Amino acid sequence: MKNRRMYLVVLTVMVALMIPGLALAKQFKIGVTTIVTHPALEADQQGFEKALADAGVDAVYDYQNAQGEMANAQAIAQKFDADKVDLVHAIATPTAQAACKVIKKIPVVYSSVTDPVDAGLVKSMDAAGANVTGVSDAWPVDRQIGLYHEMLPSAKKWGTIYNAGDANSVKSIGWTRDAMKKRGLELVEVTISNSSEVYTAAQSLIGRVDAVYITSDNMVASAFGSVTKVCNGNKIPLFVGNTDQVPMGAIAALGFDYYAVGYAAGKKAALILKDGRNPGSIPSGLAEDLKLHINPKAAAKQGMMLDKKYIDTADKVIK
Secondary structure (H helix, E strand, O other): OHHHHHHHHHHHHHHOOOOEEEOOOOEEEEEEEEEOHHHHHHHHHHHHHHEEEOOOOHHHHHHHHOOOHHHHHHHHHHHHHHOOOOOOEEOOOOHHHHHHHHOOOOOOOEEEEEOOOOOOOOOOOOOOOOOOEEEEOOOOHHHHHHHHHOOOOOOOOOEEEEOOOOHHHHHHHHHHHHHHHHHOOOEEEEEOOHHHHHHHHHHHOOOOOOOEOOOOOOOHOHHHHHHHHHHHHHHEEEEEOOOHHHHOOOEEEOOOOOHHHHHHHHHHHHHHHOOOOOHHOOOOEOOOEEEEEHHHHHHHOOOOOOOOHHHHHEEEEOO
């Protein structure tokens, strides 16, 4: 009986060695660093994990949140580097910048970054060498502003709130200024340095603007309820570019699904972990597949008559 058990053990080992990949199966440890918590960034991570699971990659995740502080983002990057994780998923510009600054030998896959070249993550959107690749969530700001102006032509002054310390937001606001100027519209800007200032910033727009447009700012997104509260209470139409914020009280968003952004990033991570590709040989990507989401109830609360044609042509209407 003892010899039989030994025979079975030896046979199992031999079979494992004969089946490609079976004996080499590995569970990968992935460090996840995000700047704040809000639905879009959570959807990004969910898409990332689904892509790896679909590719047959066995992974465990170490989730870390910088709570809006760059010092925390730096410390998280140092932790992952010291832990020698197999790969880092860096969500949003500040945390991706911290990861790329600290981590030089471990693969870094970024996502939800508006301009990865301007942010210094990669030298170009092509295969850029080094240990970094990822997916940009650059919004089609000009198309968004064009549509929202068409929906609400009476609005001549538009307000916005953003974190001036976030390169991602500054870039988006630059595009917003250009899009507004192109249409003869005025943009009233209010800057913040932390999420606790969002409510006061929104209140400061009362009586100064005809409508509000919120760009891809993670700090404002983390306190988005403060913006909707002010807009609802003062009949100020609120538009966004993030479709996840439409059910939260915005009237409309022409945007993309952040789950899809994360899924695209996860596919790049699978190429690295499963296929052994060098991150620097994988081109960065852009988010695609725009959708129009509409919230008629939010329009009613904010005193806007929403033309039925937008409801009829929307990809999703919030009931």
